[in-house]
Amino acid sequence: MTGTAATANGERAVITGLGVVSPSGLGTERHWAATLAGRVAVGPITRFDPSGYPVRLSGEVPGFVPDDHLPGRLLPQTDRVTQLALTAAEWALTDSGLSPSPEDSLRYGVVLANSAGGFEFGENELRKLWSAGPKKVSAYQSYAWFYAVNTGQISIRHGLRGPCGVLVSGQAGALDAIGQAGRVLRRGADGVLTGGFEAPLCSYAVTAMAVGRDATTAPRLxxxxxxxxxxxxxxxxxxxxxxxxxxxxxxxxxxxxxxARGARHFYGRIAGYAATMDPPPGSGRPGTLRNAAARALADAGVAPERIDVVFADAAGSPELDRAEAEALTALFGAGGVPVTAPKAMTGRMSAGGAAVDVATCLLAIRDGLIPPTADVRPDPSYGLDLVTGRPRPARIDHALVLARGEGGFNSALVLAACTPANPSEAGPRGPRTSRAPSGTERWS
Structure with a gap:
């Protein structure tokens, strides 16, 4: 699938607001500061006792108290994932200055990604069912567990009655949601809240994620x-x-x-999108991540040499890392483009991970800084110019974000800089740089 670069009447789709809730911090600027500092936000699991489980570490959102951000009436109705999503949506709308009137509400929608739904809410209600009987199970269980509930709750709270939906494709989900949001704009909507969220840190969810994983299609834990x-x-x-x-x-x-409405921020625009599906394991046919990336570039009308940075999927599994590196070197050449994976500092957020990558990429475009992949020492056999240790100054006009979901989902999104609403907000626009295989700076 491709096609999001232009909206109705040939207009471009621009990002005017961001709301980030991440292990690196509550709020967009806190997340960005921690990312640039290379601060590892991974730590021991505290949301349940991990004794007897195959994992000990996680990336947990720090200091999130739902009562501080949401009306009390919503708390018994919602899982943690919905509480996080509602909070980020509020921040994104505030950041954008967008407040649709009731008359315009049908022109604004919500398209998000989620995979696990309200796992923790469902786990708690199952405990009640087996220990105390069905009369003790919350009536809200009927929808609080559902992966579409984030979309619905945000739509209701903010009166966004236009096209809504949810995409379920694991780590690739947020890119697919953004792609779908672009299509919604192309069909005539004025705006869409989009992105993705996950909150899988409960014993039930971890058990589900740890069982029956195929290392050729799913990252190892x-x-x-x-x-x-x-x-x-x-x-x-x-x-x-x-x-x-x-x-x-x-x-x-x-x-x-x-x-026309005087938006305060123009973080960037959606230039191109594509998604592919890998063949079944054991088929002998190659994966299609490179194809997804090439199609997204074609959708954007951008040649590979015009990409200034790649935000990698970065599975952390040797088999999948190798496949991604081969796709990138085939498309850009060995060391042909700076590559980064800030998620190494936070952990993989499944449906929320690519949304955070997109937000981080837009901030990189704004400030002219490529964030690091923590302090990883890359294997030179991969042939990647991996940005590590500290941020790298760079003019970023075009960026490629990649994501893969368990089971063979591949998605690619091209982001482009656009003229800011306020010229004083423009980040550094110096010469574009990339890393040549020899290790010397190459200017273009």
Whole structure:
């Protein structure tokens, strides 16, 4: 699937608001500051006792108290994932300055990604069912567990009555949601809240994630207990990834409408999108991640040499890291483009992970800084120019974000810089840089 670069009447789809809830911090700027500092946000699991489970570490959102952000009436109705999503949506709308009137409500929708739904809510209600009987089970269980509930609750709370939906494709889900949001704009909507969220840090969810994983299509779960080394994508000693909770909401609008209403921020625009599906394991046919990336570039009308940074999927599993590195070197050449994976510092948030990557990428475009992949020492055999240790200054006009979901989902999104509403908000626009295989700077 491709096709999101232009909206109705040929207008471009621009991002005017961001809301991030991540293990790296509550709020967009806190997340960005921690990311630039290379701060590892992975730590021991505290939301349940992990004794007897195959994992010990996770990326948990710090200091989130639902009562501080949401009306009390919503708390007994919602799982943690919905509480996180509602909070981020509020922040994204505030950031954008968008407040649709009741008359315009049908022109604004919500398209999000989620995979596990309200796992923790469902686990608690199952305990009540087996210990105390069906009369003790909450009536809200009928929808609080459902992966579409985040979309519904945000739509209801903010009166967004236009096209709504949910995408379920694991880590690739948020890119697919953004792609669908672009199609909604192309059909005539004025704006869409989009992104993705996950909150799988309960015993039921971890059990489901740890059982029956095929290493050729699903990232391994790291059994390490050292936060600094448990999730090391593209490293020779990579052993898997760390699970995490969180996500991001983006306000996507038609550019003409956003400028007409005086939007405060123009973080970037959606230039291209594509998604593919890998063949079944054992078929002998190659994976299609490179195809997804190439199609997204074609959708954007951008040649590979015009991409200034790649935000990698970075599974942390040797088999999947190798496949991604081969796709990137085939498309860009060895060391042909800077690659980063800030999620190494937070863990993989499944449906929320790519949404946070997109938000982080937009902030990188704004500030002219490529964030690091923590302090990973990359395996040179991968042939990647992996940004590690500290941020790398760079002019970013075009960026590629990749994500893969368990079972063979591949998604790619091209983001582009756009003229800010306020020129003083523009980040550094110096010469574009990339890393040549020799290690010398190459200017273009």
């Amino acid at each position: 790291s059994a390490g207990d050292d936060p600094a080394t448990a999730y090391r994508p593209f490293a020779a000693d990579a052993t898997g990834h760390v699970i995490a909770e969180g996500g991001a909401v983006l306000v996507l609008e038609r550019e003409g409408r956003a400028r």
